[in-house]
Amino acid sequence: MRLHESQRQKELRLRKLVLDVVVNYFEVFDLPRLLNIDPKALEKKFHALSRKHHPDYFSTAPIEQRELAVRMTALLNDAYRTLRHPVRRVEYLLNLEGYKPDGSKAPKSFLMDVFELNEQIEEAKAGRASEEQKTALRNEIERRAAQFDAEIRKASDEWDRLARDGREETQMKNQLMRMNEILSEASYIHNLKEELEAIG
Structure with missing residues (x-):
């Protein structure tokens, strides 16, 4: 007592x-x-x-x-x-809810695009890309990263709306799966961005 x-x-x-x-x-x-x-x-x-x-x-x-x-x-x-950090916050929520980003479920067309971008980065690393090509590659990766960031913001807004409205569990799980898909794909693009930045 x-x-x-x-x-x-x-x-x-x-x-x-x-x-x-x-x-x-x-x-x-x-x-x-x-x-x-x-x-x-x-x-x-x-x-x-x-x-x-x-x-x-x-x-x-x-x-x-x-x-x-x-x-x-x-x-x-x-x-x-x-x-x-908005992205870390989403990752943390997904982790709390038992989800882990899984890039193996990304659409095949997206994975092919990532493979192609990776090839271009390898060309740049080997010194076989002009400054113009590196700039175009950097711009493309920045565009895709910004697109994923916008998708994450939109998905976050939707999660909050569903949570505030007290929606049913199925809708909440669907939104968690959607956010997990976005983060899984975004991680590929952010990794490419880091690789490209390392080249200079």
Whole structure:
């Protein structure tokens, strides 16, 4: 029984409880599982929680409390890094819901396009592409990356609409599968973009 528990003891007990159970990053910031998050509000919550749980405030506390503060800070940092980035946020939600991007299910025509773009990158790496060809390749990959980013934003909006409207599970699962398909294909394009950037 905790009749005489101080506010500080209660906070420490709750923090330990939070860290001992599987907590999702949305819950860390007391957010619903929606994909459109106000970045300024998220940052404000992050800074407030970081100040409250910063290990420096526990430098004279018992070792258990100091370790707890370090764990809480790490959790806050991981959660913030993930949720502030729109694509990582979608990836995280999919992971929470049991989905993993699977490029093997991408349409054959898309995979052929990726193969062709990859061939062009290999030509550029080998020095067999002119600056004009490299620029055209870079523009094409940028265009495709922007297209996927727009699709992810649209799919995120649809997820939020379905979640707010309390839609049936089938519709929610269909939307998760759609977002998973988009991310699976987008990962190919973003990998090509990174390879091309490495060439310079």
